[in-house]
Amino acid sequence: MDRRQEILEAAAKSFSLFGYKATTMDQVAKIANVGKGTIYTFFANKEELFNAVVVKMINEMRTEADAAAVEGASFEKNAHARLMQMLKFRETHQLYAKLVDEEREIRTPAVSEVLEAIEKEIVSYIREKIEKAIRKGELKQCDTELIAYLLFKAYLALVVDWGKTHDAELTEKRIVELLSGTVFNSLLL
Amino acid sequence: MDRRQEILEAAAKSFSLFGYKATTMDQVAKIANVGKGTIYTFFANKEELFNAVVVKMINEMRTEADAAAVEGASFEKNAHARLMQMLKFRETHQLYAKLVDEEREIRTPAVSEVLEAIEKEIVSYIREKIEKAIRKGELKQCDTELIAYLLFKAYLALVVDWGKTHDAELTEKRIVELLSGTVFNSLLL
DNA sequence: GATTGACCAAAATACATTTACGGTCATCTA
DNA sequence: TAGATGACCGTAAATGTATTTTGGTCAATC
Numbered sequence: 448m449d450r451r452q453e454i455l456e457a458a459a460k461s462f463s464l465f466g467y468k469a470t471t472m473d474q475v476a477k478i479a480n481v482g483k484g485t486i487y488t489f490f491a492n493k494e495e496l497f498n499a500v501v502v503k504m505i506n507e508m509r510t511e512a513d514a515a516a517v518e519g520a521s522f523e524k525n526a527h528a529r530l531m532q533m534l535k536f537r538e539t540h541q542l543y544a545k546l547v548d549e550e551r552e553i554r555t556p557a558v559s560e561v562l563e564a565i566e567k568e569i570v571s572y573i574r575e576k577i578e579k580a581i582r583k584g585e586l587k588q589c590d591t592e593l594i595a596y597l598l599f600k601a602y603l604a605l606v607v608d609w610g611k612t613h614d615a616e617l618t619e620k621r622i623v624e625l626l627s628g629t630v631f632n633s634l635l636l
Numbered sequence: 637m638d639r640r641q642e643i644l645e646a647a648a649k650s651f652s653l654f655g656y657k658a659t660t661m662d663q664v665a666k667i668a669n670v671g672k673g674t675i676y677t678f679f680a681n682k683e684e685l686f687n688a689v690v691v692k693m694i695n696e697m698r699t700e701a702d703a704a705a706v707e708g709a710s711f712e713k714n715a716h717a718r719l720m721q722m723l724k725f726r727e728t729h730q731l732y733a734k735l736v737d738e739e740r741e742i743r744t745p746a747v748s749e750v751l752e753a754i755e756k757e758i759v760s761y762i763r764e765k766i767e768k769a770i771r772k773g774e775l776k777q778c779d780t781e782l783i784a785y786l787l788f789k790a791y792l793a794l795v796v797d798w799g800k801t802h803d804a805e806l807t808e809k810r811i812v813e814l815l816s817g818t819v820f821n822s823l824l825l
Numbered sequence: 826g827a828t829t830g831a832c833c834a835a836a837a838t839a840c841a842t843t844t845a846c847g848g849t850c851a852t853c854t855a
Numbered sequence: 856t857a858g859a860t861g862a863c864c865g866t867a868a869a870t871g872t873a874t875t876t877t878g879g880t881c882a883a884t885c
Contacts, residue, residue, distance in 0.1 A: 450827095450828095471876080471877060471878080472877075472878060472879080473876095473877075473878090476829095476830095481828080481829085482828055482829035482830060483829080483830070483878090483879085484827095484828065484829050484830070484879090484880080484881080485827085485828055485829070487878095487879070487880080488827075488828080492878075492879075493877095493878065493879090563801060566801075567801065589817070590810070590813070590814060593794075593806075593810065593814045594814070594818075596793070596794075596798070597790060597793070597794070597814065597818070600789065600790065600793035600797070601786060601789065601790065604785070604786070604789035604793075605782075605785075605786070608789070609785070612752060612755075612756065617782075621779070621782065624779070625779060625782045625783070625786065628778070628822055629783075629786070629818060629819045629822040629823075630818045630819065630822075632822055633817055633818040633819075633821055633822055634818075639859095660845080660846065660847080661846075661847060661848080662845095662846080662847090665860095665861095670859080670860085671859055671860035671861060672847090672848085672860075672861070673848090673849080673850080673858095673859065673860050673861070674858085674859055674860070676847095676848070676849080677858075677859080681847075681848075682846095682847065682848090
C-alpha cells in the first residue's frame with residue numbers, strides 16, 4: 448500500500464488520540480510501520496504532516512456539510528443544516544475536538560494556526576453558498592463576506608458559547624426562530 | 637479620608653498596572669499607606685477586594701455607555717453607540733484591558749470569573765434597553781434575552797475578533813450597514 | 826535510490842531548593 | 856479598648872539544575 452497514505456493515516460490516528468504536541472514522530476513511525484526517516488521523505492517536518500492531516504479532515508467536513516443540505520430546500524434551511532452539521536462535526540470528530548481542547552488548555556502555535564485556517568475555510572464555504580443563492584435569485588445582493596462571517600460567529604455563539612455560561616444549551620428551535628426572524632429574513636429578495 | 641476608599645483606590649491602581657495575579661496585598665497596603673492587616677478588616681480576601689474594584693469599574697462603564705446615547709435618537713442609533721462605547725472602554729480602560737490581556741496569556745480563575753460577570757452585565761444592560769424600547773412601542777415583541785446576547789456577540793465579533801484574523805479593522809460604516817440591514821431592521825415594529 | 830535508526834542539539838520535564846505570597850494574630854497605640 | 860499593624864506561618868509558586876525526550880539529520884544498509 449501507498450507509504451505516504453499509511454503515514455498520513457498513522458499521523459491522523461495519533462493526532463486524534465494525543466493531540467499535536469503529545470504526538471511524536473517516533474510514535475507516528477511506529478504506528479505506520481516505517482522508519483522515522485521515511486516520514487521525512489514525504490513531509491518536510493511535523494507541522495507539514497499535521498497540515499496534511501488537517502486538510503484531509505477539512506474535506507471530510509465539507510463533504511458532511513454538503514450531505515446535510517437538501518436539494519431544493521430554502522437557503523435558510525440548508526444554511527442552518529450546514530452550519531449545525533459543521534458545529535456538530537467540531538465536537539464529534541476526534542481530531543477536531545482534540546485540537547479545540549488543546550487550544551484551550553495548552554497554547555500550541557501550530558494548533559492555533561490550524562484552527563484559524565479551519566474557521567476561515569468554513570466562512571468561505573458559507574460565503575460560497577450565499578453567493579450561489581444570490582446568483583439563483585433567492586437572496587438579495589449583500590456584503591457576502593461580512594454576512595458569512597456574521598452567520599458563522601452567530602452560530603458559534605449560540606451553539607457553543609451559550610452553553611458555557613448558562614446551565615442549559617439553547618434548543619435548536621429557539622436558535623432557528625431567532626435567526627430566521629433576524630439575519631435570514633433580511634437576506635431574502 | 638475613608639480608609640476603605642483609599643484601599644479600593646490603591647487596589648484599583650495596582651490591578652490596573654500589574655493585573656490580578658501580579659498584584660500583592662503588600663503592594664496594595666503600601667500604596668494605600670495602611671498596614672496589610674487593615675485591608676482584611678474591610679475585605680475578606682484578595683478576591684473580594686478585586687471584585688469590589690471591578691464592581692466600581694462596571695458602574696463607570698455603565699455611566700459612559702449611558703452618556704454615549706442621545707435622548708430621542710432611534711433605538712438602533714443608541715444601541716450602536718452604547719455597544720461601541722463599551723467595546724472601546726474594554727480596550728481603553730487600563731484595568732479592563734489588563735484583565736483581557738491576563739485572561740489571554742495566563743489563566744487566572746478569578747480573572748475569568750470576573751470577565752464572565754462583566755459580559756453578563758453588558759448583556760443584561762443591552763437587554764434592559766431593548767425591553768424599554770419595546771415598552772415604548774419602538775420595537776416589536778421578541779426574545780430579548782437572546783437578541784441582547786446576539787447583539788453583544790455580533791459586535792464583539794465584528795469589532796474585536798475580525799481584526800485578529802484580517803489585516804484591516806472593519807470600518808464603523810460597514811458594521812452599521814451590516815447590522816442595520818439585518819438584526820436592527822428586523823426588530824422594528 | 827529508497828529506507829532506516831543511531832545520533833545530535835535543543836527543548837521539555839522532573840526534581841530539589843529557595844523565595845514569595847495570602848492570610849493571621851499577638852502586640853501596639855491613640 | 857478598638858482598630859491598626861507588621862512579624863510570622865504554611866503553602867504555593869518561582870527558580871535553578873540534572874535528566875530525559877524529541878524533531879530532525881545522514882551515513883550505513885538493503
